[in-house]
Amino acid sequence: MSTKASNGIKRVGLAPNLTSGFYGQDIISVRQFTRDNLDYIFGVADEMRAVVRRVGSTDLLKGHVLACVFYEPSTRTSSSFIAAMSRMGGSVIPINEVRYSSVTKGESLPDTIRTLESYADVIVLRHPEIGASEVAAKYARKPIINAGDGVGEHPTQALLDLYTIRTDLGKIDGLHVAMVGDLRYGRTVHSLARLLCLYDVRMTFVSPEILRLPLDVMNEVKDHNLPVRETYDVSDVMADADVLYVTRVQRERFADQAQYDEVKDCYVITPELMDKAKEQMVVMHPLPRVNEISYAIDDDPRAAYFRQMENGMYIRMALLAAVLGKA
Amino acid sequence: MSTKASNGIKRVGLAPNLTSGFYGQDIISVRQFTRDNLDYIFGVADEMRAVVRRVGSTDLLKGHVLACVFYEPSTRTSSSFIAAMSRMGGSVIPINEVRYSSVTKGESLPDTIRTLESYADVIVLRHPEIGASEVAAKYARKPIINAGDGVGEHPTQALLDLYTIRTDLGKIDGLHVAMVGDLRYGRTVHSLARLLCLYDVRMTFVSPEILRLPLDVMNEVKDHNLPVRETYDVSDVMADADVLYVTRVQRERFADQAQYDEVKDCYVITPELMDKAKEQMVVMHPLPRVNEISYAIDDDPRAAYFRQMENGMYIRMALLAAVLGKA
Amino acid sequence: MSTKASNGIKRVGLAPNLTSGFYGQDIISVRQFTRDNLDYIFGVADEMRAVVRRVGSTDLLKGHVLACVFYEPSTRTSSSFIAAMSRMGGSVIPINEVRYSSVTKGESLPDTIRTLESYADVIVLRHPEIGASEVAAKYARKPIINAGDGVGEHPTQALLDLYTIRTDLGKIDGLHVAMVGDLRYGRTVHSLARLLCLYDVRMTFVSPEILRLPLDVMNEVKDHNLPVRETYDVSDVMADADVLYVTRVQRERFADQAQYDEVKDCYVITPELMDKAKEQMVVMHPLPRVNEISYAIDDDPRAAYFRQMENGMYIRMALLAAVLGKA
Numbered sequence: 001m002s003t004k005a006s007n008g009i010k011r012v013g014l015a016p017n018l019t020s021g022f023y024g025q026d027i028i029s030v031r032q033f034t035r036d037n038l039d040y041i042f043g044v045a046d047e048m049r050a051v052v053r054r055v056g057s058t059d060l061l062k063g064h065v066l067a068c069v070f071y072e073p074s075t076r077t078s079s080s081f082i083a084a085m086s087r088m089g090g091s092v093i094p095i096n097e098v099r100y101s102s103v104t105k106g107e108s109l110p111d112t113i114r115t116l117e118s119y120a121d122v123i124v125l126r127h128p129e130i131g132a133s134e135v136a137a138k139y140a141r142k143p144i145i146n147a148g149d150g151v152g153e154h155p156t157q158a159l160l161d162l163y164t165i166r167t168d169l170g171k172i173d174g175l176h177v178a179m180v181g182d183l184r185y186g187r188t189v190h191s192l193a194r195l196l197c198l199y200d201v202r203m204t205f206v207s208p209e210i211l212r213l214p215l216d217v218m219n220e221v222k223d224h225n226l227p228v229r230e231t232y233d234v235s236d237v238m239a240d241a242d243v244l245y246v247t248r249v250q251r252e253r254f255a256d257q258a259q260y261d262e263v264k265d266c267y268v269i270t271p272e273l274m275d276k277a278k279e280q281m282v283v284m285h286p287l288p289r290v291n292e293i294s295y296a297i298d299d300d301p302r303a304a305y306f307r308q309m310e311n312g313m314y315i316r317m318a319l320l321a322a323v324l325g326k327a
Numbered sequence: 328m329s330t331k332a333s334n335g336i337k338r339v340g341l342a343p344n345l346t347s348g349f350y351g352q353d354i355i356s357v358r359q360f361t362r363d364n365l366d367y368i369f370g371v372a373d374e375m376r377a378v379v380r381r382v383g384s385t386d387l388l389k390g391h392v393l394a395c396v397f398y399e400p401s402t403r404t405s406s407s408f409i410a411a412m413s414r415m416g417g418s419v420i421p422i423n424e425v426r427y428s429s430v431t432k433g434e435s436l437p438d439t440i441r442t443l444e445s446y447a448d449v450i451v452l453r454h455p456e457i458g459a460s461e462v463a464a465k466y467a468r469k470p471i472i473n474a475g476d477g478v479g480e481h482p483t484q485a486l487l488d489l490y491t492i493r494t495d496l497g498k499i500d501g502l503h504v505a506m507v508g509d510l511r512y513g514r515t516v517h518s519l520a521r522l523l524c525l526y527d528v529r530m531t532f533v534s535p536e537i538l539r540l541p542l543d544v545m546n547e548v549k550d551h552n553l554p555v556r557e558t559y560d561v562s563d564v565m566a567d568a569d570v571l572y573v574t575r576v577q578r579e580r581f582a583d584q585a586q587y588d589e590v591k592d593c594y595v596i597t598p599e600l601m602d603k604a605k606e607q608m609v610v611m612h613p614l615p616r617v618n619e620i621s622y623a624i625d626d627d628p629r630a631a632y633f634r635q636m637e638n639g640m641y642i643r644m645a646l647l648a649a650v651l652g653k654a
Numbered sequence: 655m656s657t658k659a660s661n662g663i664k665r666v667g668l669a670p671n672l673t674s675g676f677y678g679q680d681i682i683s684v685r686q687f688t689r690d691n692l693d694y695i696f697g698v699a700d701e702m703r704a705v706v707r708r709v710g711s712t713d714l715l716k717g718h719v720l721a722c723v724f725y726e727p728s729t730r731t732s733s734s735f736i737a738a739m740s741r742m743g744g745s746v747i748p749i750n751e752v753r754y755s756s757v758t759k760g761e762s763l764p765d766t767i768r769t770l771e772s773y774a775d776v777i778v779l780r781h782p783e784i785g786a787s788e789v790a791a792k793y794a795r796k797p798i799i800n801a802g803d804g805v806g807e808h809p810t811q812a813l814l815d816l817y818t819i820r821t822d823l824g825k826i827d828g829l830h831v832a833m834v835g836d837l838r839y840g841r842t843v844h845s846l847a848r849l850l851c852l853y854d855v856r857m858t859f860v861s862p863e864i865l866r867l868p869l870d871v872m873n874e875v876k877d878h879n880l881p882v883r884e885t886y887d888v889s890d891v892m893a894d895a896d897v898l899y900v901t902r903v904q905r906e907r908f909a910d911q912a913q914y915d916e917v918k919d920c921y922v923i924t925p926e927l928m929d930k931a932k933e934q935m936v937v938m939h940p941l942p943r944v945n946e947i948s949y950a951i952d953d954d955p956r957a958a959y960f961r962q963m964e965n966g967m968y969i970r971m972a973l974l975a976a977v978l979g980k981a
Contacts, residue, residue, distance in 0.1 A: 383717040383718060384718075402749055402766075406749060409747045409773075410719055410747055410773035410774065413719050413746075413747070414719065414745075617761070633769065634772075637773075
């Protein structure tokens with residue numbers, strides 16, 4: 001596989017495995033990662049966390065410039081990347097106004113990317129269309145990091161989710177992971193499920209009938225011979241789950257209101273439900289939440305969703321350092 | 328009073344006095360400040376001004392990250408905080424697009440704040456609703472600085488106003504401060520009047536009848552036994568005022584146009600009016616101005632409104648350094 | 655000519671020549687530049703390019719703050735300035751939301767500028783109205799750099815265009831420069847043509863009848879006794895041009911569709927056309943392009959438009975360093 005480090009125009013296949021290290025590589029899909037790759041990134045993230053907690057920042061990426069290109073808004077993700085770059089001494093070109101920019105004058109994504117890479121050392125791209133990061137990576141000489149492409153992938157989110165499981169529970173193998181809520185449209189659920197296929201885990205998918213996990217993701221999990229169950233009610237998994245990964249069930253997904261009203265309470269995590277849970281487990285959520293996790297459990301040590309956010313910064317520090325050859 | 332410096336979840340009362348120093352504290356209200364606190368902050372601001380004028384910047388906050396969260400736009404205030412952080416070597420996550428972000432997906436302010444504090448060391452918050460900063464501070468472990476919460480408070484503005492008086496006139500005690508214009512809705516007037524209650528000053532309030540100072544602020548001033556007068560015409564105070572604090576009288580505040588036309592000229596500061604003023608005095612304005620101060624006096628050495636802007640940067644440098652324990 | 659370096663209020667004439675060096679000066683118009691000035695800036699840009707390519711960045715402007723004020727969006731130009739400042743160790747206050755800011759409350763441009771210069775060391779201004787930068791420069795004590803004022807000037811674009819010609823072809827004198835497309839409304843074409851009048855070049859203007867170069871620019875070129883021709887068809891110049899400067903022919907400029915359809919294909923640069931071109935020449939474009947240059951020639955070494963973008967960063971680094979006295 002060719003690398004971008006040489007500054008030559010590269011034409012790589014779709015989301016290649018990171019077989020030759022991260023330097024100069026694009027981060028497009030969770031499919032690029034192996035357990036070894038993940039161990040490496042998680043190790044770097046551990047170091048970043050230690051540095052930030054001890055002294056706040058490093059100078060690792062001093063003089064480096066990140067172009068943070070968001071075709072659709074995502075305060076959480078863009079803030080996390082800006083913080084990550086800043087805490088390594090680098091600079092950021094924040095581009096949130098793409099709707100007003102040359103894109104609305106009709107410029108193609110490749111032209112925009114080739115322009116921005118002439119200013120920056122690495123590009124983080126959020127785009128509403130599936131495959132946009134793949135296209136950007138094809139034309140760019142500098143590394144592209146996919147920060148979400150429509151209903152496609154959001155690999156850095158899946159990495160921070162997995163990192164949070166590993167950090168909070170000390171391991172991934174052997175765990176029972178329950179995913180709850182909208183499993184049909186939830187991009188983060190699909191990516192995390194795919195990453196978990198690299199490990200020896202059990203998965204339970206908890207959702208209303210019309211929001212069940214898509215066939216392709218389910219088949220991928222089954223192909224790895226991992227034990228899988230599906231259920232409609234989250235109380236079925238409370239006593240046994242090591243990880244409760246909660247996502248939002250949106251009213252708009254239901255054809256009629258009565259159908260929604262019937263199921264909605266099965267997917268709200270309350271203190272009463274938490275009473276049934278193990279002492280050592282984590283409740284996760286990609287945020288934003290609306291009603292699906294009661295505020296009353298925010299101070300429960302098992303509530304991991306804000307730690308998850310913090311971990312997002314360390315994972316993004318690790319990825320930026322890695323693709324710039326400084327990890 | 329508990330401090331945030333320990334990184335533990337803190338539950339503080341409403342706008343506490345800063346009795347135990349600034350490190351780890353929120354800056355929510357002018358009511359937190361004592362004369363001693365103000366002397367301290369003004370002293371740090373003096374140092375910051377000296378540093379900026381001599382060498383442009385320091386490395387005091389190198390590696391620190393500020394999240395600048397503006398739920399409503401304010402170029403002046405956000406630019407001032409960004410410049411303050413930059414001139415101390417720190418980094419900024421600028422979040423101006425909150426209307427497009429997860430807030431519009433329904434996320435609560437506490438969730439947004441708890442997410443951002445996992446990336447940043449300090450949060451500056453501008454919000455259209457009164458009390459928003461108080462709520463944010465209640466949930467945050469990192470310091471919150473109120474940059475304006477609706478018709479509530481804008482403490483850093485009041486501090487920079489007071490600092491400008493002190494810097495330009497060398498003292499605060501003994502002065503005659505005249506506040507002019509819309510005293511009913513002017514948040515900056517209320518906050519400054521409250522801060523001035525800590526000093527031995529005379530105040531005159533100059534406004535149309537329907538824009539007179541609210542009863543609660545007036546009573547607070549009177550409770551401090553400070554000499555107070557009210558008048559309709561700014562020419563009444565021109566000869567005697569040491570400080571002329573001008574705000575805009577907006578046409579929209581008047582029920583009928585004739586009423587507005589009748590009074591509007593009483594509140595425009597012209598060169599002719601300035602001829603009556605003392606040689607040693609200052610004309611201030613929180614900006615933006617529209618017509619209420621003639622451009623013809625901009626080069627008058629008594630016109631202090633642009634110095635006021637510059638002082639805003641020094642005050643914010645001082646506050647940021649103080650709450651981060653680096654002052 | 656007075657300088658801003660002394661921090662005193664300066665009242666300069668319209669777009670003065672940079673006779674006393676760049677320190678403290680405004681960059682408003684291409685008319686300020688002489689061949690000597692340009693040689694100096696190009697020399698600094700060469701150094702900046704060498705530094706960026708070798709080590710990525712310098713600390714030349716550490717502690718300096720740029721206010722990047724865009725009253726209308728331009729991702730390319732603002733990103734280029736942000737990258738330029740970042741790669742010299744400086745900080746940026748990005749102000750893209752001016753439509754929501756105090757300007758919409760009615761504040762005048764001079765007040766906005768005098769406020770921002772109290773925070774920043776240099777101001778880059780993009781404004782939809784012709785002459786806005788001139789007005790800003792009149793009131794500002796800090797240097798103003800014009801980043802485009804309506805149909806007026808965009809001097810840093812013209813400088814980067816000229817710098818690209820010099821860098822790619824090794825010289826400017828003696829070249830045949832063909833400008834193609836919308837020569838009537840194209841601000842970049844006018845500015846570049848004016849700058850080229852300082853050199854010994856031939857120019858050919860290729861455009862539809864209704865988009866011919868305006869009389870004033872044409873007369874200025876003729877006043878310098880430079881050989882000039884006009885033609886309707888780009889194929890007329892392909893064999894002889896050293897520089898092909900392409901701009902977009904917009905459908906909206908034509909009264910009827912048939913008229914547009916008739917000419918549009920004369921202004922699309924295809925691989926077939928490039929077969930006729932010299933081996934040593936450059937195709938340039940200010941970007942964004944839509945259809946006027948075929949994607950098929952992007953990898954042709956004569957396609958200079960992405961190098962042009964990169965050169966924009968070096969030119970802006972040079973200008974920022976120069977006006978801040980650090981070049």
